[in-house]
Amino acid sequence: MSSTDKNWWFEIKLQSILDSRRISNREFSRLTGIRHSTINDLCNNEVKSIPLKNLAIICEVLNIVDLNELIKVHK
Template sequence: MEKKVIVKIKDLLKKHNISLRELSRLTDIRHAALSELSNQKRENINFGHIEKIADALQIDDIREIIDLIDR
């Protein structure tokens, strides 16, 4: 079965009680790029973005940010 990587932006926003715009400000990642990640519209993931999100939200476990699911 084929796998897909999911970036759990919506879960992070809810857990940390922040908006996408606030996450954009905290991470210095374009709002549009975060929106695309949030809506699973991106085919490629920038690891620099994942690192910035982890730093901004003080996340130590990458599994809080990304997941691997069956398509």
């Protein structure tokens, strides 16, 4: 891994998606079965990793087929 690779970071766009669909974090937690605190951390980009199971659930509930809709890569 080069030193420039360490400057990459990922932005989770969950909060803006939920806002545009008028879904509260608490309601989204209920819809997905993912803990409310985890949803909040995802919405605030305060996570270092996302379990694939949670990612799949989020995409299914929001009908997201392209991860670029949910995650933006910053170089």
